[in-house]
Amino acid sequence: MAELACTPGQTVGPFFHCALPYAGDNQLVGDAQAGAIRLHGTVYDGAGDAVPDALIELWQRGADGRIVRQEGSLRREGETFTGWGRCATDAAGNYSFSTLAPGAPAGRPAFFAITVFARGLLNRVFTRAYLPDVDLDADRLLNALDGARRQTLICAAEKSGYRFDIHLQGRSETVFLAYRGDP
Amino acid sequence: MKAAAESARAVSQRAITAQIARIAADYQGEGEPQPRLDYPPYRSSRLRHPKSAFVCVDPDELECWAPCFGRRDVDPLDADLTAGHSGEPIGERIIVTGRLLDATGKPVAGQLVEIWQANAAGRYNHQLDQHPAPNDPNFTGVGRCLTGPDGRYRFLTIKPGPYPWRNHQNAWRPAHIHFSVFGTAFTQRLVTQMYFPGDPLFGLDPIYQSIVDPVARQRLIATYDHDLTEPEFATGYRWDIVVAGSRRTWTEPNGDHG
Numbered sequence: 001m002a003e004l005a006c007t008p009g010q011t012v013g014p015f016f017h018c019a020l021p022y023a024g025d026n027q028l029v030g031d032a033q034a035g036a037i038r039l040h041g042t043v044y045d046g047a048g049d050a051v052p053d054a055l056i057e058l059w060q061r062g063a064d065g066r067i068v069r070q071e072g073s074l075r076r077e078g079e080t081f082t083g084w085g086r087c088a089t090d091a092a093g094n095y096s097f098s099t100l101a102p103g104a105p106a107g108r109p110a111f112f113a114i115t116v117f118a119r120g121l122l123n124r125v126f127t128r129a130y131l132p133d134v135d136l137d138a139d140r141l142l143n144a145l146d147g148a149r150r151q152t153l154i155c156a157a158e159k160s161g162y163r164f165d166i167h168l169q170g171r172s173e174t175v176f177l178a179y180r181g182d183p
Numbered sequence: 184m185k186a187a188a189e190s191a192r193a194v195s196q197r198a199i200t201a202q203i204a205r206i207a208a209d210y211q212g213e214g215e216p217q218p219r220l221d222y223p224p225y226r227s228s229r230l231r232h233p234k235s236a237f238v239c240v241d242p243d244e245l246e247c248w249a250p251c252f253g254r255r256d257v258d259p260l261d262a263d264l265t266a267g268h269s270g271e272p273i274g275e276r277i278i279v280t281g282r283l284l285d286a287t288g289k290p291v292a293g294q295l296v297e298i299w300q301a302n303a304a305g306r307y308n309h310q311l312d313q314h315p316a317p318n319d320p321n322f323t324g325v326g327r328c329l330t331g332p333d334g335r336y337r338f339l340t341i342k343p344g345p346y347p348w349r350n351h352q353n354a355w356r357p358a359h360i361h362f363s364v365f366g367t368a369f370t371q372r373l374v375t376q377m378y379f380p381g382d383p384l385f386g387l388d389p390i391y392q393s394i395v396d397p398v399a400r401q402r403l404i405a406t407y408d409h410d411l412t413e414p415e416f417a418t419g420y421r422w423d424i425v426v427a428g429s430r431r432t433w434t435e436p437n438g439d440h441g
Contacts, residue, residue, distance in 0.1 A: 003286050004425045008394045010376040015307040019299030019325040046230035059369050071253030084250030120227030122218040122393050141240050168231045178237035179370040182427045183216045
């Protein structure tokens with residue numbers, strides 16, 4: 001079939017708060033649920049200042065490593081785990097999710113797939129936040145990066161979960177991804 | 184930061200327009216289908232664009248799937264932005280509809296579309312919007328729907344007004360509706376803005392012009408369609424949205440049942 005030209009992206013702008021965030025958006029699980037962890041971090045700009053008007057979306061496998069096919073992300077009920085959430089950064093540039101540590105198929109490291117939107121960012125950008133406590137040497141993406149760049153894709157382990165800061169620009173700029181075959 | 188914002192406001196539209204024109208003149212037509220993330224006329228992009236090239240990866244299976252949304256998530260009434268208040272909103276009632284397709288022309292069925300917009304006076308229902316235009320107590324400017332089996336979405340809303348912003352002195356955004364859509368894969372995620380035909384602000388707007396390819400940026404402009412217009416009720420605009428190619432070739436297990 002003929003290829004259609006893709007619709008260009010545009011910035012999410014400053015006023016997405018009236019539409020995109022919703023109650024429970026960053027609560028993929030309840031805090032009291034067995035296995036609940038916190039994934040959180042700060043979004044920074046190229047001057048090292050926090051970005052208070054960014055939006056982070058999270059997409060991940062379940063704890064068993066399976067890809068989730070469950071509706072209900074916008075109206076969360078009970079213990080249904082949908083694998084998807086959304087969190088606007090606060091005035092200090094922080095975001096936070098209550099979720100489960102993702103599993104992965106054998107031999108593949110687990111990661112959170114992350115989309116970043118912000119005022120001033122003209123199109124969304126994609127990245128991955130890998131769990132640090134597994135063997136990452138088999139991963140082709142990580143292996144293709146030098147040490148400092150590679151480190152931007154790896155969460156820091158904490159007592160209650162993981163920290164993953166996002167630098168849109170600057171010395172610690174996060175590695176952002178293009179998917180092979182996309183325009 | 185405050186000083187930077189003040190100096191930004193002192194930059195004239197003439198200077199911004201000249202900067203836009205210089206970039207456009209340098210563009211050789213190599214086919215850039217997406218906006219430039221580094222686009223100096225949009226001043227907030229200066230510190231918020233990655234400087235390193237994206238790293239090209241084969242998507243993991245996870246990234247070949249998208250989150251599911253369904254009837255549990257979206258109330259059909261959410262597609263009518265003129266309803267839900269005690270009175271009718273002020274402004275020109277419009278129908279905005281089109282199809283969500285992937286690059287092969289296949290409809291994206293049963294997937295979430297979210298929109299938000301200013302009211303007819305150009306004011307958002309947002310505490311940070313300082314534009315001294317009236318709020319409309321009967322208009323929130325937020326809608327959601329699920330696409331149908333043929334990828335179709337449809338909203339009933341009010342035509343938004345243009346509004347001023349502080350990118351430079353006397354900066355105005357062309358009227359637009361923000362769209363957020365999902366495909367069948369994580370990699371297809373798209374947030375964009377739909378514009379209206381013939382807007383006199385297109386040439387002046389650094390956000391629209393950040394798509395330096397003139398053919399590509401016209402893909403953001405809806406078409407007035409008199410066949411969609413309903414007599415004595417609302418005018419109609421058609422706008423199809425195309426996300427990147429799907430990542431799966433087998434039949435989607437729940438694609439036809441959403």
